[in-house]
Amino acid sequence: MDRLMGIFSKSFMVVGGAALLLLVLLATANVGLRFFHAPYSGTYELVSFLGALVTAGALAHTQRRKDHIVVDILSEKFPPGVKRFLDAVNYAATSLLFGVIAWQVWVWGEKIKIGGELSETLKISYYPFVYAVAAGFGLLALVLLVDLLKTMVRSEVPR
Template sequence: MKYLEAINNFLNRISMILGGIAVLALMLLATGNVILRMFQLPFRGTYEIVSFLGAVVIAFALGYTQKNKDHIVVDILTEKFPKKLQTVIEALADVVIMIFFGIVSWQVYVWGMKIYESHEVSETLKIVFHPFVFAVSVGFALLCFSASVDFLKKLSPKEE
């Protein structure tokens, strides 16, 4: 179990670093574009690049957010349940997350392959954008992996 947690921590740390780089690039691009607009020299295709980078930022934060339980949880009803029942409900939620986002990751990957095989490019800049689609697929896969580690932790006996 500790090895899975170590792998999960490592992968999510890498994804957060890459997501942070994407946020930095997004910020520099948006800020530079605003400044250059004052001189009538805006960057061409800023909207496209910002959209691609935004998708990567969000996708790469998913696994880390799941691992640290930083997402929004509505537990008004379940907090009154016995601890064992709460654990069962949380485990079921982890299974639903694994199934749903596993399918999402797979389908986004399939979509990325279609884009890659058809040599589709972005509308304004005419750049290939399948790497961004694959990055989003990886982000969803990391969310699945984090949920599966959480699920396995709930099944394993507690160390005291």
């Protein structure tokens, strides 16, 4: 399961990285075009959509690498068994939280799809990007679930 999560999280990270590259190129090109008084219309919309992909793509892989900020001022003083218990509770709660977030974002995407909502300038459908964000949160929830299982099986505290 851990290997599968690695494949999915790296795939999402690659998509997020490609979106970041496109975002930077688009923003840079638009600045250059503004110099000639010919900015690309719809840049704001595209940058927003690409920014959502960048964020959604990075969530799970960042968790797998444990690159999120960890505040352990109090927990570092606890014995290893207590740390493991607290980590397990944390992983369970955050997995549940991000699972619910993924589900609700997906439901929101369904509403947008049914409503046929489009971006104002370029008339691009919002829902594929909303689904991508939901998938990113869902994958994060699964990675946290795997972390919970690892914490319950191992005797050492993962960091």
